[in-house]
Amino acid sequence: MIGKKESVFHRIAKDWDLYLLLLPGFVWFLMFCYKPMVGLRTAFYDYNVFKGFKGSEFVGFANFKEFMGGPDFLRTVGNTLMIALYQMLICFPIPIVLAIAITEMRSKFVKKLTQTATFLPYFISVVVVCGMVMNFLSPSTGIVNLIRKQFGMDPIYFMVKPEYFRMIYTTMTLWQTAGFNAIVYIAALMGIDPQLYEAAIIDGAGKWKRIIHITLPSIIPTIVTMFVMNIGKMVKVGYESILLLYNPSTYPVADVISTYAFRVGIENGNYGLATAAGLFEALVALVLVTVANHISRKLTETSLW
Amino acid sequence: MRNDGKKQLLGKGERTFNISMNIIGVLISLLCLYPIIYVLSASFSKPLFVENGTVVLWPVGLTLDSYKEAFAKEGLWTAYGNTLFYTLFGVAVNMLFTTTMAYALSKKRLVARKFFTLFTVFTMWFNAGIIPLYMTFRDYGMLDTRSAILFGFAVNTYNLIILKSFFEQVPSSMEEAAFIDGASNFTIFTRIYLPLSKPALATVGLFYAVNRWNSYFWAMNLLTSDSKLPLQVLLKKLIVDRVANETEAAIVTASSTSSPTTVIYAIIIIAVIPMLVAYPFIQKYFKAGLTIGADKG
Numbered sequence: 001m002i003g004k005k006e007s008v009f010h011r012i013a014k015d016w017d018l019y020l021l022l023l024p025g026f027v028w029f030l031m032f033c034y035k036p037m038v039g040l041r042t043a044f045y046d047y048n049v050f051k052g053f054k055g056s057e058f059v060g061f062a063n064f065k066e067f068m069g070g071p072d073f074l075r076t077v078g079n080t081l082m083i084a085l086y087q088m089l090i091c092f093p094i095p096i097v098l099a100i101a102i103t104e105m106r107s108k109f110v111k112k113l114t115q116t117a118t119f120l121p122y123f124i125s126v127v128v129v130c131g132m133v134m135n136f137l138s139p140s141t142g143i144v145n146l147i148r149k150q151f152g153m154d155p156i157y158f159m160v161k162p163e164y165f166r167m168i169y170t171t172m173t174l175w176q177t178a179g180f181n182a183i184v185y186i187a188a189l190m191g192i193d194p195q196l197y198e199a200a201i202i203d204g205a206g207k208w209k210r211i212i213h214i215t216l217p218s219i220i221p222t223i224v225t226m227f228v229m230n231i232g233k234m235v236k237v238g239y240e241s242i243l244l245l246y247n248p249s250t251y252p253v254a255d256v257i258s259t260y261a262f263r264v265g266i267e268n269g270n271y272g273l274a275t276a277a278g279l280f281e282a283l284v285a286l287v288l289v290t291v292a293n294h295i296s297r298k299l300t301e302t303s304l305w
Numbered sequence: 306m307r308n309d310g311k312k313q314l315l316g317k318g319e320r321t322f323n324i325s326m327n328i329i330g331v332l333i334s335l336l337c338l339y340p341i342i343y344v345l346s347a348s349f350s351k352p353l354f355v356e357n358g359t360v361v362l363w364p365v366g367l368t369l370d371s372y373k374e375a376f377a378k379e380g381l382w383t384a385y386g387n388t389l390f391y392t393l394f395g396v397a398v399n400m401l402f403t404t405t406m407a408y409a410l411s412k413k414r415l416v417a418r419k420f421f422t423l424f425t426v427f428t429m430w431f432n433a434g435i436i437p438l439y440m441t442f443r444d445y446g447m448l449d450t451r452s453a454i455l456f457g458f459a460v461n462t463y464n465l466i467i468l469k470s471f472f473e474q475v476p477s478s479m480e481e482a483a484f485i486d487g488a489s490n491f492t493i494f495t496r497i498y499l500p501l502s503k504p505a506l507a508t509v510g511l512f513y514a515v516n517r518w519n520s521y522f523w524a525m526n527l528l529t530s531d532s533k534l535p536l537q538v539l540l541k542k543l544i545v546d547r548v549a550n551e552t553e554a555a556i557v558t559a560s561s562t563s564s565p566t567t568v569i570y571a572i573i574i575i576a577v578i579p580m581l582v583a584y585p586f587i588q589k590y591f592k593a594g595l596t597i598g599a600d601k602g
Contacts, residue, residue, distance in 0.1 A: 011414065011416055015414060015415075015490055017489050017490040017491045018414075018415060018490040019409070019415075020491070021405040021406070021408055021491065021494060022405070022406055022410070022415070022421065024401070024405055025402050025403070025405060025406025025425075025465070026406065026421070026424075028402055028456075028459050029424065029425060029428065029460065031445075032441065032457055032459075033428045033432065033433075035444075036432070036433035036437035036438045036441045037432075037433045037437070039436075039437030039438075040433050040437055042436065042437060101326060101330070101333075104322075104323075104326050105327055105330045106323045106327065107327045107330075110326075110327045110330040110334075111330065113330065114330040114333055114334050116334075116588065117333070117334035117335075117337040118333060118334070118337050119588060119591075120337065120341070120581075121337060121341075123515055123587060124341075124519075124577055124580065125518070125519035125520075125537055125576070125577075126519070126521070127519075127521050127537045127544065127545060128540060128544070128573050128576055128577060130544075130545055131540065131541075131544030131545050132340055132344060132573060134544075134545060135544070135566065135569060135570070136343075140356070141355065141356045141564075143343060143358070143361075146356075146357070149358065150358055175337065179337070183591075183592055187592075206318065207318070207319060207322050232429075232430060240522045243522075244545050258434075261434065261436065262435055265435065265436040265439070266435070266436070266439065266526060271436050271440065274435070275436045275437060278433075278434030278436060278437075279433075279434065282431055282432060282433070282434055285430070285431075286430055289430050290430075
C-alpha cells in the first residue's frame with residue numbers, strides 16, 4: 001500500500017489521526033516518566049526544598065559519596081541482595097513446581113480448587129496482607145502465638161526480632177504471588193505436544209523421568225523469559241510491603257535501598273541524597289536486566305529484545 | 306487424549322502418584338485459604354474466644370458487633386467512596402490513554418514506530434524513582450489533588466504492550482476494506498478494533514481496576530487531606546499503624562462483643578469483599594491476559 005518513495009511528511013499527513021491517537025499517551029510518558037528522569041539531576045545538588053534548583057548548590061558526586069561511603073550503604077545493598085536472593089531461591093522456583101503439580105492433578109475439581117485458592121491472595125492489597133501478617137504474629141492476640149501458648153511455649157514478638165524478618169517477608173510474598181506466577185507456566189505446560197509423553201510411556205519412562213526429560217525442558221524458554229523479566233523487579237524488591245512491615249528494630253535486616261531512599265527523601269527531606277540512592281538502585285537494576293538478557297540470548301536463544 | 310493413552314499403562318506407582326497429587330492439591334488450597342478463613346471467622350466471633358485461642362477455624366460465640374463498630378469508624382465510608390471514585394474514573398483514564406496509544410503503536414505504517422515503542426518499553430527497565438516522581442507532581446502543582454491519582458498513573462507499560470500485541474493480531478483485511486470505504490483511522494479504531502478486542506479490553510481493564518483498588522503508596526504520599534484518602538491509606542492507619550504501636554492494651558472480658566483485634570479483622574473483610582465478589586470474573590479474564598503477555602514480542 002505504501003510506496004517506497006513516499007515522503008515522511010506525506011505518510012504522516014495521510015494518517016494524521018493515527019498520530020492524534022498516539023499523542024495523549026506520548027505526552028503522558030513525557031510528563032510522568034521522562035520529566036522525572038530530568039529530575040534525576042537532584043542527585044547532583046544539595047537540594048533545598050524551598051529554594052529549588054536555582055537556590056541549591058551543585059555538589060557533583062557528593063551525594064553519591066555520602067551514600068556509598070556511609071554506614072547505610074553496605075547495610076542497604078546487603079539487605080537488598082539478601083532479600084532478592086531469598087526471592088530468587090524461593091519465590092521464583094516454587095511457582096514452576098506448583099504449575100507442574102497442578103497440570104499433573106488428575107481430578108478436575110482439585111485442579112480447579114488449587115488454581116483458584118493459590119491465585120486468590122494476589123488480589124488482596126499489600127496493606128491488608130501486611131495487616132494480616134502483623135495481626136497473626138502479634139504477641140498477645142495473634143493466632144501464631146496463641147497456638148504456641150497452647151503448646152506451652154512462650155510467645156515471640158516476631159515483628160521486632162531481626163532473625164525472623166526475611167522469612168516472614170518471603171513467606172508473605174510467596175503466598176501472594178505463587179499462584180499468579182504459576183499461570184504463565186501452566187499455559188506453557190498445556191502447549192506441550194502430548195505425543196512426546198505417549199512416546200515416552202511406550203519407552204517405559206516413569207512419571208519422574210517424564211517430568212525431568214520432557215516437561216522441564218519444554219518450559220525452559222518460559223522460565224528464562226520470566227527470570228529476565230523479574231530480575232529487575234527483584235532488585236527493586238517490594239518496598240511497598242517492607243515499608244509496612246519493618247520498624248527500627250528490624251532495620252538491620254529489612255532496610256533496603258528503596259526504603260532508605262524513601263525515609264531520607266520523603267520523611268527527612270534530603271532529596272539529593274535520596275535521589276542519588278534511588279539512581280544507584282535503578283542503574284543496578286538496568287545493568288542486571290541487560291546482563292541477564294544477554295546471557296539468556298547466548299544460552300537459550302530466548303531474549304526480551 | 307493423553308489420558309486414554311495412559312490408562313491401560315497405569316502402574317501401581319503411577320496410581321499412587323495421582324492420588325498423592327490430589328491430596329497435595331487439597332492441602333495447598335487449604336493452606337492458601339486458611340488466613341482468609343481465619344480472619345472471616347475471627348471477625349464474627351466474640352473477642353474472648355479469639356484472644357484465648359479458641360477460634361481456629363470456625364467462629365465461636367457468633368456476633369456482628371465487630372462489624373457494627375467497624376462501620377462506625379470515622380472516615381471509613383468516605384474512604385470507601387473515594388476508592389470507588391479513583392477506581393471508576395481512574396480506569397476510564399487508564400483505558401483512554403492506553404488503548405489509543407496501543408492502537409497507534411500496533412500499526413506498522415506509523416513513522417518512527419521503533420522509536421516510539423522503545424520510548425515506552427524503556428520505562429519498564431529504567432525509571433527515575435520515588436523522589437523525582439514526587440517532585441514532578443509538586444512541580445505540576447498536583448500535590449493533594451485527586452487528578453494526581455487519576456492522571457499520574459494513566460499508563461502501565463505492561464498493559465500497553467498486552468493491548469498492542471492484541472491489536473496486531475487483528476487481521477489487516479478488515480482495516481483495508483474499511484479504508485476503501487473511506488473510513489478514517491479514528492473510525493476504524495472505534496468501530497472495528499475496539500468492539501473486536503472486548504476480551505483483551507476486559508482483561509486490561511481488570512488489571513487496572515485491581516491495581517487502582519489495592520494501591521496505597523502514592524496516595525499516601527501525594528494526598529494530605531483526609532477527605533481525599535482512598536480506603537487503602539485509611540486501612541494502613543487502622544490496621545498496620547495500630548498493631549505496629551501496640552499501645553492500646555485492650556481489656557477483653559467474657560462479655561465483650563468486640564475488641565480492637567476483632568474490629569480490625571472485620572475491617573479487613575469489609576475491604577476485601579469487593580475483590581472476593583469480583584474474583585470469578587477476574588480469574589477468568591486475568592488468565593487470558595497473562596498468557597497474551599507471556600508471548601509478547
